[in-house]
Amino acid sequence: MATFNSVTAPDYAPAQMIPVRARGSRVWDEQGREYIDLTSGIAVTALGHAHPQLIATLTRQAEQLWHASNVYTNLPVLKLATRLTEATFADSVFFANSGAEANEAALKLARRVAYDRFGLDSKKTRIVSFGRSFHGHTLFTVSVGGQPKYSEGFGPLPPDISHVPFNDIDAALREIDAQTCAVIVEPVQGEGGIIPATREFLEHLRSACSKHEALLIFDEVQTGIGRTGTLFAYMGHDVTPDVLTTAKALGNGFPIGALLTTSEIGKHLSAGTHGSTYGGNPLAAAVADRVVELVNTPHILEGVRDRSNSVFASLRSINSRTGMFRELRGMGLLIGAELSDSYRGRSREIMSTALDEGVMLLNAGPDVLRFAPALNIPYECLDEAFIRFEAALNKLNRDKATSSATVAAQ
Template identity: 40%
Template sequence: MSLFPTYNRFPLTIVSGKGTTVTDDQGKDYLDFVSGIAVCNLGHRPPEVQEALEEQLNQVWHVSNLYQIPVQEEAANLLCDASELDYAFFCNSGAEANEAAIKLARKHTGREKIITFKQSFHGRTFATMSATGQEKIHEGFGSLLPTFEYFPYNDVQKIEEVHDGHVAAIMVEVIQGEGGVVPGTKEFLKTVEDKCRELGALLIIDEVQTGIGRTGKAFAYQHHGLDPDIVTAAKGLGSGFPVGAMLGKAELKDSFTAGSHGSTFGGNPLASTAVKATLEKIFVSDFLEAVTEKGTVFKDKLEDSLARFNSVKEIRGKGLMLGISISGEAIQIVHSLREKGLLAVVAGPNVLRLLPPLTVEYGEMDQAVALITEAIQQHEDSLQKA
């Protein structure tokens, strides 16, 4: 095998998918409650996106960003309208979007320090790894960029105590995804915003996992009435096509002029077509209201079904981004569920993470609840001993 072993792969090869169902190379079907880790928000091979991409494939695949790309402008308009921000920059991933946000914040403010939070995750490039508040992500790479400071998440007092004129930005997730599906409290998030205004720093919200309808709003910060300066997005943005975006306020425009940043592939015709077709489906009030309703029903049914297990500590999250906190290793539940025909992932060692497509049907959620209940029942004794 000629691949670096950078992933702990499951013994599973998926060869086809449609909607919420995927099929492996042995012909076995699975309910996919991973969605490529919150990527396939419209399910696998959504017809609207597939048709748009097929049409674009017959026109032109790639041109340089030195030329006008009309579909890129259309995709940017959809993002800016939904976020109430003013400008978009397209790249290839969430990490690249966060890199762009870090560069823009430092260039615009003329400052270097950026506050992030413990157990955050912002990417694996050198800057975004340095921004990430998890030691396991840092190990083995030597000295990190020295301009990041990690604060405890959801600690209002610690943020209120910041009095530092060197802070360029505070970068925060509304719900910490990789950190355990931990929602920020409204008080905490508003305190972060207020502190940015007090310090003259920028508020950067990382919506790579929470954005594009995942929580029942176009972006998760909209649940709390926040007013970010910069928002980053990726994952669900292109229905599986690799694309990311950074969005910013109008006053940041002159800090990101020609030559200050760029991306060869960012927002090329194929990527922008995927974005446009995806957002035209998701950024519709009826669709987002349905996500909210599904999320409420799914969480309620999980709570009802799992209440009898001592190993289940909490079910948390928003919309169709849910985490089941358990007392033992969650990975054993993931393996058990895979054998039963349901795909899920962990978020840290003790959280089972569920990220179904936003198009998931109620019957599919019922099947998932039954399988999760069965798996936890089977492992209840070992989970309680952990």
């Protein structure tokens, strides 16, 4: 950690524990201490760490072709694009390196489509987004995201972006009009607190976008690749977007992002309008192709739904004894536990205490704990993790009682 503090930019505040080895849903630090991972690297390692079939795929591709640039195509990226289009509404894919880049491409595409179809004089440039949303850390995506803390100090920001309350149908319908080129929405808000969109809300967005010839963009960077119990969350809502972005779990830890759309929309990304040096890299594409093949099966997807029920049951049981949570919510294995009033603002403290007990957790803001374990996490790992987690909560409660008693004595 002393090295970290001396040689890296201070834009992260990592835990003191440094992971050095992992397999499945277990991680070991420098001292050989073992942890159960309920984070999946922020919903990334969906099939767990060091998955043997992914290691074999990566090793095989590494012995063949690492990089060729987009002057050429390559076989792994063609296989991946084919697999994604055959499994979804899309028939055209653009590959990038991350979720932010996929969203950047989607937002640029929306404005380009409006420009090509209606011309600049139409002023059809407005992008509608939602409060507490998060779409990445590029200047465009933090501007579109509905959390000012990420964009403050980086102005002037790109114009013609508006934000309305999430799940507020009336507010959204008032904002979407003839000048709107796109509406971007997360089917489940991640950084905003693990808040699922209602089906009715998404249906009204779909209808309004169709009426005003705006693109409906689903940001499935975090919900995609099985996280919610279907390959993509839109499938569970039966609402089809015009554009879908995904990343995170797509490469199970190998950096890759993707934009999925129809050929009619995708044709507006004509040669030279957008690009990426590493987008469609054969190493990343080979791994991602195997990830999608493994995840998009009844065994994994039904297992996500079963494990989701198990996690919710464990959290409800713990809450009956500790009273730590105000609300439990989420879809599949993207679950948020909002802290009760007496513990508000303490999510990072709880994460730290849980880590001391051997459980890796996430938060989604100061008041929400986020659970995003591997889609195939063994049930015995889940059981053990929640025993450790409750021990951490009990420790916090004891410390709080001791502190209160000390204050009272004074």
